Amino acid sequence: MKTYRIRSDVRQTPQTETLLAGLNPQQAAAVCHGTGPAMIIAGAGTGKTNTLVHRVAWLIARENRPDQILLLTFTRKAADQMLNRVAQLVTTPRPVAGGTFHATCNLILREFGGSIGYPPGFTILDQPDAQDRIDVIRSGLLKNFPKTRFPKKATLFDLFSTHRNTHTPLDELVSRDYPQFVPTLELIVKLFQDYQTMKRRFALADYDDLLFLTRDLIETVPSVRETLHNRYRHILVDEYQDTNPVQADLVEAIAGKTGNLMVVGDDAQSIYKFRGADFKNFLEFPVRFTQAAVYKLEENYRSTQSILDVANAVMAQATEKFDKVLFTRKPSGTLPAIIQAPDDSFQNQFIVSKILDLRESGVGLNQIAVLFRNARNSYSLELELNAHQIPYEKRGGNKFSESAHIRDLIAFLRLSVNPKDIVSWNRILTMVDGIGPKNAETILQQLENETDPARLQLSPRYAIQVKSMLGLVAGLAAEEPLSDKIERLTGFYQPLFEKRYSEDYPKRQKDLDAFQAIASTFRDTQDFLMHLALEPVDFSQTDTLATTPDEPPLILSTIHSSKGLEWHTVILMDVLDGVLPSTFSLDDQESLDEELRLFYVAVTRAREELYLVYPAVQYHRQFNDYFSRPSRFIDSLPANLTESWVLETGDPEPPKGLTE
DNA sequence: AATTCGTCGTTTTTT
DNA sequence: ACGACGAATT
Ligand SMILES: Nc1ncnc2c1ncn2[C@@H]1O[C@H](COP(=O)(O)OP(=O)(O)OP(=O)(O)O)[C@@H](O)[C@H]1O
Numbered sequence A: 001m002k003t004y005r006i007r008s009d010v011r012q013t014p015q016t017e018t019l020l021a022g023l024n025p026q027q028a029a030a031v032c033h034g035t036g037p038a039m040i041i042a043g044a045g046t047g048k049t050n051t052l053v054h055r056v057a058w059l060i061a062r063e064n065r066p067d068q069i070l071l072l073t074f075t076r077k078a079a080d081q082m083l084n085r086v087a088q089l090v091t092t093p094r095p096v097a098g099g100t101f102h103a104t105c106n107l108i109l110r111e112f113g114g115s116i117g118y119p120p121g122f123t124i125l126d127q128p129d130a131q132d133r134i135d136v137i138r139s140g141l142l143k144n145f146p147k148t149r150f151p152k153k154a155t156l157f158d159l160f161s162t163h164r165n166t167h168t169p170l171d172e173l174v175s176r177d178y179p180q181f182v183p184t185l186e187l188i189v190k191l192f193q194d195y196q197t198m199k200r201r202f203a204l205a206d207y208d209d210l211l212f213l214t215r216d217l218i219e220t221v222p223s224v225r226e227t228l229h230n231r232y233r234h235i236l237v238d239e240y241q242d243t244n245p246v247q248a249d250l251v252e253a254i255a256g257k258t259g260n261l262m263v264v265g266d267d268a269q270s271i272y273k274f275r276g277a278d279f280k281n282f283l284e285f286p287v288r289f290t291q292a293a294v295y296k297l298e299e300n301y302r303s304t305q306s307i308l309d310v311a312n313a314v315m316a317q318a319t320e321k322f323d324k325v326l327f328t329r330k331p332s333g334t335l336p337a338i339i340q341a342p343d344d345s346f347q348n349q350f351i352v353s354k355i356l357d358l359r360e361s362g363v364g365l366n367q368i369a370v371l372f373r374n375a376r377n378s379y380s381l382e383l384e385l386n387a388h389q390i391p392y393e394k395r396g397g398n399k400f401s402e403s404a405h406i407r408d409l410i411a412f413l414r415l416s417v418n419p420k421d422i423v424s425w426n427r428i429l430t431m432v433d434g435i436g437p438k439n440a441e442t443i444l445q446q447l448e449n450e451t452d453p454a455r456l457q458l459s460p461r462y463a464i465q466v467k468s469m470l471g472l473v474a475g476l477a478a479e480e481p482l483s484d485k486i487e488r489l490t491g492f493y494q495p496l497f498e499k500r501y502s503e504d505y506p507k508r509q510k511d512l513d514a515f516q517a518i519a520s521t522f523r524d525t526q527d528f529l530m531h532l533a534l535e536p537v538d539f540s541q542t543d544t545l546a547t548t549p550d551e552p553p554l555i556l557s558t559i560h561s562s563k564g565l566e567w568h569t570v571i572l573m574d575v576l577d578g579v580l581p582s583t584f585s586l587d588d589q590e591s592l593d594e595e596l597r598l599f600y601v602a603v604t605r606a607r608e609e610l611y612l613v614y615p616a617v618q619y620h621r622q623f624n625d626y627f628s629r630p631s632r633f634i635d636s637l638p639a640n641l642t643e644s645w646v647l648e649t650g651d652p653e654p655p656k657g658l659t660e
Numbered sequence B: 001a002a003t004t005c006g007t008c009g010t011t012t013t014t015t
Numbered sequence C: 001a002c003g004a005c006g007a008a009t010t
Helices: A016-020 A025-031 A048-061 A074-087 A101-116 A125-143 A153-166 A170-177 A179-201 A209-218 A222-231 A246-254 A279-283 A306-316 A344-360 A375-387 A404-417 A424-427 A435-448 A464-478 A482-500 A505-519 A524-536 A542-547 A589-603
Strands: A040-041 A071-072 A095-100 A123-125 A204-206 A234-237 A261-265 A291-295 A339-342 A369-370 A394-396 A555-557 A567-571 A608-617 A618-620 A625-627 A643-646
Touching: A016 A048, A016 A291, A016 A524, A025 A048, A025 A291, A040 A048, A040 A279, A048 A074, A048 A234, A048 A261, A048 A404, A071 A074, A071 A101, A095 A101, A101 A209, A101 A222, A101 A246, A101 A524, A101 A567, A123 A125, A123 A209, A123 A261, A123 A524, A125 A153, A125 A179, A125 A204, A125 A608, A153 A170, A153 A209, A153 A246, A170 A179, A204 A209, A204 A306, A209 A222, A209 A246, A222 A246, A234 A246, A246 A261, A261 A279, A279 A625, A306 A589, A306 A608, A339 A344, A344 A369, A344 A608, A369 A375, A375 A394, A375 A424, A375 A555, A404 A424, A404 A464, A404 A505, A404 A524, A404 A589, A424 A435, A424 A464, A464 A482, A482 A505, A482 A524, A505 A542
Parallel strands: A040 A261, A040 A291, A071 A095, A071 A234, A123 A204, A234 A261, A339 A608, A339 A643, A369 A555, A369 A567, A394 A555, A567 A608
Antiparallel strands: A618 A625
């Protein structure tokens, strides 16, 4: 008797059939793609992520091991969503590999970084860390050139990052974006080199390094490339239009020119130009991977036709045309509304009022999102929401783990892991009264050779405090549960904290508790610190953590962070010229197009209802000017696609005599 | 001489 | 409301 095994590319398990049942023919074709590179290009809401997720399930049904499938995307929110949707569709014994590019590179680098001189315990610098290190070098260099006008640490950081991500030489960047600093170009270049050297010497990696080091590692060490290539038999990338050159190199380095690489994207949703992403890279995927199969999806399953009509009209304004028209078989729905409120306060009142209406009519708060261009646009709305006790989660903007008081705590923990961390020493020592940068340096110099705190030469003004601080740091290094450490740390920190933030420490107090709550989910200090660096916690997530609200919260989000997600109702606020499009984009067409794509992303997040709101006037301190024109993007929408709402109020007219 | 205090200009978006 | 830099202050 002879056994004949049916070829795996012929056999259809019942599982596979049910998998494909819910998909349209184009989606199913992409899901069943054979081997080699493939590209799915399609508009918003056409089920790109859905297809990708089904592809994963299909691969698993065809006996690929889940940990041999690597799923990548750029933003954390999109990565979470993608992995969750996989988990909902298939239960796997092991998780599918993947997440953000940065998180994945972090793991690869810890495993193989040794071959390029990075030990497994290297430290990740988040943005403020990186800037602080740059600042240390900056002060050192500037000592020799006092009174020179020189870029600030944040500017330098941006320059360096843009330089690396866009492959633009520093001199070109400086003369284009900061011509006033051309005379100091030499120093800037020197600073950059010193910064790069310093990171390598102390085993530090900033966000960009995670990507660049990993790419270099894979490209230069054949055995690593081989291992990863065999480990990840299938690589799938979502939101590929947001991929910048390093990321593209990286996936190619692992998959190879003919590997099983499936990329999914929408050129019309490319919104990360500022960090080197270019939708043209996506469109040219078939040029780079000549064997790539190209799949297109056309039917939108998310939004009503009325919303899509607006989305199509938005993209029609683009100067570089995107050849795509969205359609759906969903009912046309209600017309998207454009609301002019007299001022900020009325805008907030309208939004809160609308949210309460929706909630009463049965739409859950978590099915509603308020979106905006800049994270700070929502500050006053947040006050209004608090006043009405509407729970919300804010995404984007200031990070919890980047606020000053949390960084204070982090500095202590850092030192318990790495007592040589000069930047953290500086931070904690200067918290003591009477110690500034100079005294801190003197103390640090003594600490280099003297391990016994009792023998340190300290001014009596602060000797006691410094000694107890040293005692605390030493104690934190001991074997002890992390939560006990945090307890002692916050106990020590409390008086310093009240002094340092004397005006507003009560407001910050709850963050200290939240810090403890987050820490309690970790066992190891190093793990905890790594997590904080890699996944900076959004501020309001900590509220939900501390108080478990009875109701899933409303979402407030920057448009950037809303990518890939969807809600029943989307309220887009501050749709003003100068906000969206941003003032900084007004003089060049490419930037304006990018702002238009942002607007398109915002609009296409909505399933049923869409509201575009703006105040008639809004003061902007930074420009010392009033914005009073609705966004040019809504101005040029055909009138029949939207409905204009007038707010009923018995209140006085908005202030007169303001600039147009 | 070092620290702190006050004022001026500045400010997108993410990892 | 925030950071950097210059002036008063201990
Ligand atoms: N074949 C289908 N039948 C019914 N609903 C579908 C189908 N494909 C996708 N959907 C639904 O359409 C919505 C959008 O899908 P998905 O998020 O995958 O789109 P997307 O193209 O990735 O969107 P974006 O461009 O915004 O990232 C989801 O609610 C999804 O469940």
